[in-house]
Structures are given as C-alpha cells and as structure tokens.
Amino acid sequence: MKILEGKTLSASVLAETKSAAKKFEEIKSRKPSLKIINYYDNSASSVYMNLKIKKAAEIGIDAVEIKPPESGGKKEFLKILKNLAGDSLTDAIMVERPLPPGFDDWEFWKNMPSDKDPDCLSADNNAKLYLSKTYAEIEKGSFFSPCTALAAIKLAQYHGFSFSGKKAVVVGRSAVVGRPLAHMLTSLDATVTLCHSKTSDLRYYLKNADYIFLAIGKAKWLKKDMIGENQVVIDIGTNFDENGKMCGDADFEEIKQTAAAASPVPGGVGPVTLALLLKSSVTAAQKEGK
Numbered sequence: 422m423k424i425l426e427g428k429t430l431s432a433s434v435l436a437e438t439k440s441a442a443k444k445f446e447e448i449k450s451r452k453p454s455l456k457i458i459n460y461y462d463n464s465a466s467s468v469y470m471n472l473k474i475k476k477a478a479e480i481g482i483d484a485v486e487i488k489p490p491e492s493g494g495k496k497e498f499l500k501i502l503k504n505l506a507g508d509s510l511t512d513a514i515m516v517e518r519p520l521p522p523g524f525d526d527w528e529f530w531k532n533m534p535s536d537k538d539p540d541c542l543s544a545d546n547n548a549k550l551y552l553s554k555t556y557a558e559i560e561k562g563s564f565f566s567p568c569t570a571l572a573a574i575k576l577a578q579y580h581g582f583s584f585s586g587k588k589a590v591v592v593g594r595s596a597v598v599g600r601p602l603a604h605m606l607t608s609l610d611a612t613v614t615l616c617h618s619k620t621s622d623l624r625y626y627l628k629n630a631d632y633i634f635l636a637i638g639k640a641k642w643l644k645k646d647m648i649g650e651n652q653v654v655i656d657i658g659t660n661f662d663e664n665g666k667m668c669g670d671a672d673f674e675e676i677k678q679t680a681a682a683a684s685p686v687p688g689g690v691g692p693v694t695l696a697l698l699l700k701s702s703v704t705a706a707q708k709e710g711k
C-alpha cells in the first residue's frame with residue numbers, strides 16, 4: 422500500500438512561505454502577524470497550538486495565541502474579534518474550534534473580516550467558495566479557502582491521484598471540514614456522497630467508493646471489513662487512542678491490508694493543513710491596503 426505522507430509537501434509549502442514572509446518583512450519592516458483565538462487547551466485542534474506557533478516562528482511569522490476566559494461569553498469574543506479586525510498590525514485571524522457552548526456561529530462569521538481570514542471562516546469567503554463552480558476558481562486565490570479541505574485534496578494530488586469521473590465518499594459533514602471538502606471535490610468533477618451519523622447503509626457507500634475521506638473524529642473507526650479493495654483513504658481525523666497516541670479515523674494497521682493508498686495520522690493531512698494556514702496568513706499580510 423502506498424503511504425500518502427504529508428511532510429514533503431508541507432516542507433515545500435513552508436519553504437515557499439518562508440521566502441514570501443522574508444520579502445514582506447524587508448518591505449514592511451515587520452513580520453506578518455497571525456492571531457489565534459483558542460478557548461480550550463485539550464481540544465484535538467489545539468494540541469497543535471505549540472507546533473503552529475513554533476513553525477510560524479521558524480518561517481518568519483509572528484503568531485500569538487489569545488486565550489479568552491470562557492466566562493467572558495460571546496460578548497468578549499466578539500470584542501476581541503472586532504479589535505483584531507481593526508488592528509492594522511494583525512494580518513490574519515484564526516479561531517480554534519470548539520467554541521464555548523451557546524456561541525452563535527453566524528454572529529461570529531459575519532464579524533470575521535474576510536481579508537484576515539486564512540481558514541475561510543467568514544461569511545464572505547464561504548459565499549465565494551460555494552459560488553465557485555470550478556476548482557480553478559477556488560485555487561485562483563481571490564478569496565481564502567478552508568485549509569483542511571484544501572490540504573486533503575492537495576495531498577492526494579501531490580501523490581498523483583486525480584478526481585474527475587471518480588466516486589468520492591466524504592464521511593463527516595461539518596461546516597469547516599466535510600461540507601467544503603465535498604464541494605471542492607465536486608468542483609474537481611468527482612461524484613461525491615456526503616455521509617454522516619444518520620447515513621443508513623454507510624458501508625455500501627464506503628465499499629463502492631474510489632476515494633474515502635474521513636472527517637468524523639472517532640479513533641480508528643474505519644476497519645478493513647468496512648471498505649472495498651484498492652481504494653484511496655484520506656484520513657483527516659485527529660484523535661488519541663486508548664494509550665494516548667495520536668491516530669486518525671481509520672485503523673491504519675487494518676486498512677493497509679486492502680487499501681491501495683492511505684494517509685497516516687500523524688504525518689498526513691495535518692502537516693499540510695498547517696503549512697497552508699501559514700501560507701494563507703502571509704497572503705493575508707500581502708493584501709493591499711495593509
């Protein structure tokens with residue numbers, strides 16, 4: 422089975438981003454700046470926080486974590502967002518999920534400035550994404566696309582896979598991963614089935630797919646008896662197993678017996694996502710008017 426490792430692609434995106442960040446600093450006499458709002462220390466995405474800040478520093482981006490107290494509620498969150506939106510020294514804003522219970526996502530999305538939004542959280546960037554029909558429009562860079570979905574596609578493409586005319590199953594329908602991924606795969610002319618916890622006969626869809634994208638957040642959920650032969654599995658899940666070891670949504674040791682290719686966790690989609698986030702943060706800094 423071919424292992425779809427993400428470190429090489431990530432390194433090449435980071436090298437390109439480092440040189441763009443250096444040019445920005447030479448012109449502006451300051452580094453591009455990324456602010457990361459993070460409520461919870463132990464969420465799956467925030468376990469990457471130290472790595473994000475370290476990688477950002479290595480390539481010349483000034484990344485700072487902002488940790489609002491949960492007790493400040495939505496009002497405090499929106500205040501922080503508006504301050505960052507109006508701050509000329511903040512180029513990019515990232516918000517780690519989950520947010521505290523009761524937060525209205527729409528309230529957040531409409532207050533997110535689209536030109537400082539490297540991960541496509543704003544209403545404006547989402548509208549542009551879903552109004553794009555072709556992948557070329559999405560890739561052109563006139564708006565920001567969601568980094569994780571983009572990373573999953575780019576990782577498969579980097580390893581020589583293409584989607585036109587193929588059957589792709591995406592498991593997980595979140596607004597930040599599964600849905601945009603399904604839309605992007607459709608723009609690449611795949612025929613996409615978007616599955617979720619209420620999908621009946623999920624195994625039928627899994628067994629008949631050419632590509633299986635997993636974004637459900639359940640450790641080692643996909644077993645070899647759930648899939649067909651010679652499929653490509655792209656695992657976006659970031660979980661921890663019973664021994665505290667990071668793992669994906671697929672049971673890698675099992676599926677490698679039947680899959681044609683699969684991305685590992687760690688070392689697959691994750692490093693590519695991080696590299697694309699940093700790249701988009703530098704792009705945000707480069708936008709005119711800053």
Ligand code: NAP
Nearest residue numbers: 465569593594595598617618636637638657658659691694
């Ligand atoms: P989420 O918001 O919790 O959504 C999970 C989705 O999975 C939901 O649509 C849910 O269905 C579906 N689901 C849950 N259990 C299922 C089951 N047994 N069968 C079928 N569908 C099931 O999660 P998310 O934010 O999209 O994240 C998904 C995973 O990706 C997490 O592990 C997260 O840590 C990881 N992630 C990784 C990266 C990266 O760079 N690698 C970045 C972001 C997220 P319902 O809608 O019906 O509830």
